Amino acid sequence: xxxxxxxxxxxxxxxxxxxxxxxxxxxxxxxxxxxxxxxxxxxxxxxxxxxxxxxxxxxxxxxxxxxxxxxxxxxxxxxxxxxxxxxxxxxxxxxxxxxxxxxxxxxxxxxxxxxxxxxxxxxxxxxxxxxxxxxxxxxxxxxxxxxxxxxxxxxxxxxxxxxxxxxxxxxxxxxxx
Amino acid sequence: xxxxxxxxxxxxxxxxxxxxxxxxxxxxxxxxxxxxxxxxxxxxxxxxxxxxxxxxxxxxxxxxxxxxxxxxxxxxxxxxxxxxxxxxxxxxxxxxxxxxxxxxxxxxxxxxxxxxxxxxxxxxxxxxxxxxxxxxxxxxxxxxxxxxxxxxxxxxxxxxxxxxxxxxxxxxxxxxxxxxxxxxxxxxxxxxxxxxxxxxxxxxxxxxxxxxxxxxxxxxxxxxxxxxxxxxxxxxxxxxxxxxxxxxxxxxxxxxxxxxxxxxxxxxxxxxxxxxxxxxxxxxxxxxxxxxxxxxxxxxxxxxxxxxxxxxxxxxxxxxxxxxxxxxxxxxxxxxxxxxxxxxxxxxxxxxxxxx
Ligand code: SF4
Ligand code: SF4
Numbered sequence: 200x201x202x203x204x205x206x207x208x209x210x211x212x213x214x215x216x217x218x219x220x221x222x223x224x225x226x227x228x229x230x231x232x233x234x235x236x237x238x239x240x241x242x243x244x245x246x247x248x249x250x251x252x253x254x255x256x257x258x259x260x261x262x263x264x265x266x267x268x269x270x271x272x273x274x275x276x277x278x279x280x281x282x283x284x285x286x287x288x289x290x291x292x293x294x295x296x297x298x299x300x301x302x303x304x305x306x307x308x309x310x311x312x313x314x315x316x317x318x319x320x321x322x323x324x325x326x327x328x329x330x331x332x333x334x335x336x337x338x339x340x341x342x343x344x345x346x347x348x349x350x351x352x353x354x355x356x357x358x359x360x361x362x363x364x365x366x367x368x369x370x371x372x373x374x375x376x
Numbered sequence: 377x378x379x380x381x382x383x384x385x386x387x388x389x390x391x392x393x394x395x396x397x398x399x400x401x402x403x404x405x406x407x408x409x410x411x412x413x414x415x416x417x418x419x420x421x422x423x424x425x426x427x428x429x430x431x432x433x434x435x436x437x438x439x440x441x442x443x444x445x446x447x448x449x450x451x452x453x454x455x456x457x458x459x460x461x462x463x464x465x466x467x468x469x470x471x472x473x474x475x476x477x478x479x480x481x482x483x484x485x486x487x488x489x490x491x492x493x494x495x496x497x498x499x500x501x502x503x504x505x506x507x508x509x510x511x512x513x514x515x516x517x518x519x520x521x522x523x524x525x526x527x528x529x530x531x532x533x534x535x536x537x538x539x540x541x542x543x544x545x546x547x548x549x550x551x552x553x554x555x556x557x558x559x560x561x562x563x564x565x566x567x568x569x570x571x572x573x574x575x576x577x578x579x580x581x582x583x584x585x586x587x588x589x590x591x592x593x594x595x596x597x598x599x600x601x602x603x604x605x606x607x608x609x610x611x612x613x614x615x616x617x618x619x620x621x622x623x624x625x626x627x628x629x630x631x632x633x634x635x636x637x638x639x640x641x642x643x644x645x646x647x648x649x650x651x652x653x654x655x656x657x658x659x660x661x662x663x664x665x666x667x668x669x670x671x672x673x674x675x676x677x678x679x680x681x682x683x684x685x686x687x688x689x690x691x692x693x694x695x696x697x698x699x700x701x702x703x704x705x706x707x708x709x710x711x712x713x714x715x716x717x718x719x720x721x722x723x724x725x726x727x728x729x730x731x732x
Contacts, residue, residue: 217699220699221694227436228432232439234440
């Protein structure tokens with residue numbers, strides 16, 4: 200009798216669980232679909248913030264970047280993807296020699312998107328862009344120069360907005376500690 | 377309700393009286409016409425079901441399914457069909473050649489034969505046996521012979537294991553399927569499919585038969601679903617353990633036969649459940665609501681039939697995409713320890729209730 204009772208109990212519990220399963224899959228059935236209809240929605244397509252499409256060097260509105268040509272990213276890159284070409288220029292005010300970025304060459308074809316360069320840069324001078332449409336017909340076009348023509352490093356003397364100043368100091372501190 | 381036998385009688389009359397053909401030729405021409413009509417229906421139903429399955433499966437997984445070939449991917453199945461027709465049939469060394477090539481036809485013929493007795497609408501039934509239920513049960517499970525032959529003749533361990541599993545599955549689940557259909561037979565008092573449908577003209581069995589009919593309907597859906605080797609019961613092909621089970625060695629159109637037969641078997645199970653419990657092509661009639669019944673009669677009978685089939689098929693797909701695959705011991709336990717006793721008790725109870 201006990202076993203019969205258990206059998207009936209198990210039966211009803213089983214049926215309840217099966218119905219629960221059906222309910223969950225029906226909820227999925229009615230949920231909005233996640234499929235991206237790519238070529239149609241290329242104008243509105245949203246990408247994740249962490250998506251790494253291509254390395255870029257953000258410039259501000261005065262055509263200034265933050266790269267001081269220290270070469271840390273170049274050294275950290277496991278694939279030799281980055282080439283930092285720099286030259287020594289004398290500072291007209293202090294008269295001291297200073298490294299200045301000439302060309303920042305990035306080879307998209309060999310990059311493995313490991314993010315080492317971005318994390319190791321002490322000035323947050325480089326970042327990732329989200330434009331994933333990077334297919335080209337010619338391999339040479341994968342070599343890109345990241346610093347814009349005629350750009351120069353952001354000068355510390357010009358007062359920068361508060362938030363940016365804070366950001367800069369924090370990175371410097373982070374580097375020291 | 378439009379009686380489709382008007383059309384068939386007109387054709388018969390045309391052949392016999394107008395053209396004055398002898399009996400033999402009249403019958404021969406009619407057989408060919410019926411055969412062509414059924415085969416066309418067979419192929420179309422398979423195509424529609426493959427599309428529906430892929431779309432619904434996509435929806436259950438939060439995708440939108442095929443959406444590139446044609447509007448909403450409607451031509452996807454046609455493209456797939458052309459692909460499968462143009463593929464090479466690879467002959468297997470040291471296989472039993474004759475049986476190997478014969479097996480797909482067994483599977484196909486098993487399901488085509490069932491079509492002959494299904495009432496698709498008022499007057500749309502090729503043969504109306506007085507033992508229609510027994511006939512349908514017999515031929516719809518003929519396909520398993522094809523599966524066993526395929527497993528045996530492939531000379532491949534995976535195929536053989538898949539085929540044996542399928543055999544064990546069919547032998548067990550056929551019992552519940554048959555016995556649960558008997559509930560509808562007891563309620564109708566006949567085994568003739570047309571009369572079973574006729575007996576549901578006041579109210580469908582699923583409503584009229586109360587809890588008994590409902591239990592029998594659910595059990596038939598489960599058992600029938602298990603017989604089609606799909607969903608949580610697909611351990612005959614179990615791609616993760618047996619590559620593709622009994623049809624591992626098949627390619628091209630011979631594989632296509634298994635593929636098509638799988639979908640038409642799905643339809644056949646739905647069609648039998650519809651005929652026996654949901655009133656077949658019979659519109660929804662509620663006793664006492666004459667105006668409502670008259671409105672329902674305006675909807676053509678095939679639409680009722682296929683609509684109810686679509687409902688049953690959707691249930692099958694819903695189950696398929698909800699549950700993980702059963703192990704063979706779980707499968708047999710479910711049948712012999714759960715479904716079988718319930719069906720027997722249910723059948724006994726309904727028999728007592730009807731005789732009282
Ligand atoms: S992501 Fe990695 S591979 Fe690419 S440039 Fe940066 S360090 Fe080099
Ligand atoms: S990008 Fe950063 S790490 Fe690389 S050279 Fe410029 S400042 Fe140094």
